[in-house]
Amino acid sequence: MEASFKPEEARVPAALPLPTPPVTKFKIALCQLSVATDKERNIAHAQQAIEDAADKGAQLILLPEIWNSPYSNDSFPVYAEDIDAGGDASPSTRMLSEVSRSRKITIIGGSIPERSGDKLYNSCCVFGTDGKLLAKHRKIHLFDIDIPGKMTFKESRTLTAGERPTIVDTEVGRIGIGICYDIRFQELAAIYAARGAHLLCYPGAFNMTTGPLHWELLQRARAADCQLYVATCSPARDGGSSYVAWGHSTLVGPFGEVLVTTEHEETTLIAEIDYSVIEQRRTYLPFQKQRRGDLYQLVDVDRLNSTGAK
């Protein structure tokens, strides 16, 4: 690549090298949980699924979007928890913290409705193997769509959008977090890749219209364009709920290949991730070094503005 093409300027600030992860090979579990109207049941049910997956050797657990509550604007305020207050104010994340510590696993805790002051968010908590909260991602891009006669939903009626991207160093690598609609925005995946992500995790509840159209396509596209792993986790389908989830939780490898997927029923998928594949793919197809920074640049405004941020 000629120097005048300035490939290193195609990302601003310049892309970080892929960090050496604490572990190269490990098992991930995608818990495609059924969700009921009883929050206590949802918490106990999720705990059981996580413990079962840990028993099978999973070191990283991914839960679905909104797993402790029905997915509806009416339910969000009722099921919301004050995550920052913790304890009794957030039984869902208390459970995640306890299980991650007792089983020494990393949990990407899907998402739950979060109450913070007078605002509600759709939030994903990441717990480390010591049970500590490593990061909290608030859905950045709210799901406001209107396909007449097929699917209309306006999260912004009740929820507030998050303010920042979230990428976190864990015992199982550097992980960028998005929630559902966040996956639509290729820029978010690209800035995570430029921050050295090994894996992107998207808890997500696509629906019966956008699911068949785009769910797998978007996961594969993000993985192939960024040359990293992408994992998604949906709730199981409940045909009787007002919002019917597509299901199809999936793990995609850094060539954009589907490694494991499922249909819409409740299940836990366990699959192996091998981060050494990332460097191999990037050597084969070196387009990370072939970009034309003289023609286009993707600016990570958040990283530019953050001193010392990854």
Added chain:
Amino acid sequence: MEASFKPEEARVPAALPLPTPPVTKFKIALCQLSVATDKERNIAHAQQAIEDAADKGAQLILLPEIWNSPYSNDSFPVYAEDIDAGGDASPSTRMLSEVSRSRKITIIGGSIPERSGDKLYNSCCVFGTDGKLLAKHRKIHLFDIDIPGKMTFKESRTLTAGERPTIVDTEVGRIGIGICYDIRFQELAAIYAARGAHLLCYPGAFNMTTGPLHWELLQRARAADCQLYVATCSPARDGGSSYVAWGHSTLVGPFGEVLVTTEHEETTLIAEIDYSVIEQRRTYLPFQKQRRGDLYQLVDVDRLNSTGAK
């Protein structure tokens, strides 16, 4: 969308509105041509396919990448033409000009090896209905890959990369051009979309390794992310050549849906494009207006630097 999210700043300069095209519905032809070692035969063969497609009502013709020459570094210098000199120095583009004028059609002329001074390019010429050369795109991202035991090719051994993106107003809408490996770079598609493209055309010869892996995925991803039409055209497969093309020329709609595709044999696909669908899709899924310019920005360096450029 809250003003503080600055969606209009997610593209720099700001995205242009979709222009009103001269025609809303029309037929496109994708001529998946067989390519032989005899250049005169290739030119006559392409002319016949174009005229047949025009007879069937196609107003826009897309040809394959490198349709007048075998695809090899040894062949490029031998088959290259001096497009700027024209006339006898470029029989391939002379034919395209004559046919576009005589049939009053727009031709996206795939690509041919171009000689310019002491350099060679992989170049796509666009001819309007009056036979005039509207634009010439020189492949921006050269195809240099190395998948051991499967596919190694270094275009940069013989070719020079183009200097600029190419988007052109035609009688059948505003069209962004990329050649084959250019499709790997989502930034190029995104800046074309921000310049008001209705359609992206990628003449391309993916191979038997990258074809099954990525050819359809990348087309669908560019179309779905940019919410516009994407058309590709490959040479037909010749199992006896040193570089074996994947074929599978395809038209994809603005939801990322495959509208028409084929296998690897010689054929001409004719399909209808309806640009009114673009606005409809963008209304249904308005993520063009939901981007977070406060968090990321894609800068079109070429447009920033060009006075009056689209």
